[in-house]
Amino acid sequence: MDRFHIVVSNYKRLSGFVDNFHKIRNFNPQRDRVFILDCSPEGEWHNELETARRMVDYGLTWGKNVIFVRRRNWAQNFGAVLDYYQWLLKGYIRPVSYNFFMQEHYLDTERSVNVDTIPDNCTIDLDAVEQLFYSDMEIGCAFMSRLGVRVGVSMPGVSDLPALGLEGREDTPFKDTDGAYLYQLAPGGVRRAFFTDGGNYIARPEPFLDYFRKYPDRLVEGNGGFGFCVVWELRLGQILCDLGLKWVDLYHGVNFRNLDELDAIEARLGRKISSYWYQNMNWIYYYGYDLFPEEAKRWVNTFQPITE
Numbered sequence: 001m002d003r004f005h006i007v008v009s010n011y012k013r014l015s016g017f018v019d020n021f022h023k024i025r026n027f028n029p030q031r032d033r034v035f036i037l038d039c040s041p042e043g044e045w046h047n048e049l050e051t052a053r054r055m056v057d058y059g060l061t062w063g064k065n066v067i068f069v070r071r072r073n074w075a076q077n078f079g080a081v082l083d084y085y086q087w088l089l090k091g092y093i094r095p096v097s098y099n100f101f102m103q104e105h106y107l108d109t110e111r112s113v114n115v116d117t118i119p120d121n122c123t124i125d126l127d128a129v130e131q132l133f134y135s136d137m138e139i140g141c142a143f144m145s146r147l148g149v150r151v152g153v154s155m156p157g158v159s160d161l162p163a164l165g166l167e168g169r170e171d172t173p174f175k176d177t178d179g180a181y182l183y184q185l186a187p188g189g190v191r192r193a194f195f196t197d198g199g200n201y202i203a204r205p206e207p208f209l210d211y212f213r214k215y216p217d218r219l220v221e222g223n224g225g226f227g228f229c230v231v232w233e234l235r236l237g238q239i240l241c242d243l244g245l246k247w248v249d250l251y252h253g254v255n256f257r258n259l260d261e262l263d264a265i266e267a268r269l270g271r272k273i274s275s276y277w278y279q280n281m282n283w284i285y286y287y288g289y290d291l292f293p294e295e296a297k298r299w300v301n302t303f304q305p306i307t308e
Contacts, residue, residue: 016108116198140245195237
């Protein structure tokens with residue numbers, strides 16, 4: 001059995017991963033493997049392939065512990081996650097103890113920096129992470145994120161937005177700006193499960209494989225659009241939260257399994273180490289009805305027919 005599979009979803013920016021691979025400490029070529037799942041445009045993917053070949057400069061062996069796979073451009077980086085889990089279930093690749101999912105720009109703190117980029121001046125030690133998981137079987141995932149863990153929040157009514165300074169700003173609750181809504185709970189908002197920005201996290205595969213054995217069609221169905229991807233970002237976190245597993249924040253050196261425990265940590269620290277994401281019920285209704293069926297049902301019942 002392999003130890004770590006680093007699964008990189010790539011779309012035209014693989015140099016961000018290859019140039020920064022040194023930020024992954026203690027990669028063991030005998031026990032760990034890198035899977036690069038590329039969905040770059042037809043006329044450009046050969047350049048990404050050549051970039052991938054530079055991984056041999058780190059002592060990796062092409063085709064053995066660094067594998068480049070072309071995949072359809074579906075569901076952005078979460079399509080790569082779903083494809084990978086499908087391969088595990090079908091036995092196309094060897095079993096593994098831990099998955100490390102990341103977008104191609106996750107390690108790059110100079111180019112394409114976003115909220116789903118690793119914090120500045122940070123590295124991730126695979127030996128330390130392995131020991132962390134080995135010491136506590138209740139750990140669901142480990143992550144390192146610029147905005148800490150994300151807390152999904154039900155979208156408040158339009159009348160509540162002025163309290164967060166969002167009145168008249170189209171779609172702002174679904175965008176990452178420096179607005180206060182990132183760290184303040186809007187009136188009417190209900191906090192829900194945790195998730196990580198961009199689906200960049202380390203986890204044991206078993207909870208997710210059990211889920212997909214129960215719902216195999218979800219590995220392949222869906223339109224693959226942006227809203228669909230955001231719902232998968234939420235759903236992957238919800239799977240772990242429903243099981244009551246622990247979330248480990250590698251950057252802040254804390255762990256928690258529910259909102260009460262997170263609140264207690266933030267109270268002790270005297271600052272926020274999490275941020276809020278206000279969920280779009282339109283996306284939930286069409287792509288994630290299973291997550292909040294009663295609320296989705298109430299939401300669709302508020303539709304007003306066009307009479308003019």
